[in-house]
Amino acid sequence: MYEYIGSLHIHSRFSDGSASIPEIAYEAEKAGMDFICITDHQTLxxxxxxxxxxxxxxxVIIGAELNxxxxxxxxxxxxxxxxxxxxxxxxTISQVKNQGGIGFLAHPCEKGSPLIMQGQSFPWTDWQVEGFDGIELWNFCSQWREQACSRLKLFYWYFFNRSAPLSSGAPEELLQKWDEWTQKRRISAIGGTDAHAFPLQYGPLRGIFLPYPYLFRTINTHILLSQKMQAESALAQAQVLKALQKGSAFIANNxxxxxxxxxxxAFNRNREVGMGEEINHDSALSLKISSPNPRSRIRIIKNGKLVYTTNKSSLIFKVLKxxxxxVEVYYRPRVGRPRPWIYSNPIYVR
Ligand SMILES: [Zn+2]
Ligand SMILES: [Zn+2]
Incomplete structure (x- = not known):
């Protein structure tokens, strides 16, 4: 398999971002991104x-953030x-689907902060909808805003510990919802930054709030392809989008x-399948999990329930039913609590 790292959910100057698409692409390449997805509000x-x-x-793939x-x-x-x-x-979902598009519910559980943007938030309101391909499980800026409950905290985080607000991980409520849904049908998950890089002015101080180069090194979606990305742009874009739609991907806060x-x-005697795929159960069926860092805590979740935890960085787990x-992987720092780090897409054992 070939692994590619992408940054998703980025706003450019075509909506409320602060740089042009070529400028953003330049920074993305410097940050080592294999692909980025620009999603400006209500425009293509x-x-x-x-x-x-x-x-x-x-x-660079260009979609839109609708509504x-x-x-x-x-x-x-x-x-x-x-x-x-x-x-x-x-x-919205049906119109996208009818023209052959694919779509993800963006920051569905967004809560906002009274200190930022006059407390505005943009949550998903209708949980009965059908026909969407996936959800944005972890959104950097949404979570950042949500955790900002005092000016002092905001200031401290921004200058001294910028990734602290991410230590609560993907919203629990959304993980639960996703687990309920995936027991009925396949739904993929992606992670996004929601990068805007808003210009800031505070008295004589000027700066950029959460700049693009910083965000490219935070929540990424890693896709896995069976073939290398094609040189022809249209083909490569189709490969990436197919992997995102199918959930051949995991989300990580890098x-x-x-x-x-x-x-x-997951593997048995005859075949091995990856995230987003299905495999039939048999007596030999096992899961293979391996984390790239020895300071890991691996959690296996089955049908929404935690069934196994280990501080080992790799394991083979026999599937009985x-x-x-x-899988979720937490990173165990030498000091302090384990931090949410990686969220896999599901493997469906039938
Ligand atoms: Zn949004
Ligand atoms: Zn957005």
Missing amino acids: EGKEQGLDGWYGKTL RKRNHYLAFNLKELVEDTSDNPQQ AVSPAQGFVFS PGVFR
């Missing part, structure tokens, strides 16, 4: 101007822009520790 202007494609070693007031939906493969139907998210090389697969399996 970047794509219409032909700004997607390769920028050096980095592939403004609530029910934000990250959509890709769109032939044309879908109208804002903030109050009817099923319509600010905690580099997550390249994480392995989660079918179910939907996923």
Whole structure:
């Protein structure tokens, strides 16, 4: 398998981001991103101007973040822009699907902070919707805002411990919802930064709030492809989007520790499958899990329940009965509590 690292959910100047797509791509390449996904609010202007494609070693894919007031939906493969139907998210999902697009519920459990953006938040409101491909399980800026409950904390974090707000991990409520859904059908998960890099001005001080280069080194989505990424941009984009749709991917906060090389697969005597795939149960069926850092705590979750925890960095786990399996890896620092680090997509054992 070939592993590629991407940064997803990025805003450019075509909406409320602060840099152009070529500028963002330049920073992404410097940060070692194999691909990035630009999702400006309610516009496909970047794509219409032909700004997607390769920028050096980095592939730029342009989708859109649909709906403004609530029910934000990250959509890709769109032939044309879908109208804002903030109050009817099923319509948004269906319109994307009808034109062959794929989509993810963006920061579905967003809570906001009274200190930032006048307390505004943009959660998902209708949990009965159908037909979406996946969810954005972990969103850097959403979580950052949500944890900011005092100005002092905000200031301290920003200057001294920027990734502290991420130590609570993906929202518990959303993990539960996802586990419920995946027992009924396959739903993939991605991670995003929601990068805007807002310019800041505080008295004489000027700066950029959570700049792009910083965010590229935080929550990433790592995809696994059976073939190398193609040189032709359209083919490479299709490969990446297919992996995201299928869930051949895991989410990692690379600010905690580099997550390249994480392995989660299921195998029996005849075959081995990866994340996002299905395999039939038999007496030999086992899971293979391996973390790239020895300071790991691996947690195996089956049908939404924690079934096994170990401080080893790799293991073979025998599967006794079918179910939907996923893995979380926490990083164990020398001092302090283990930190949420990696979330796998599920393997479906039938
Ligand atoms: Zn949003
Ligand atoms: Zn956004």
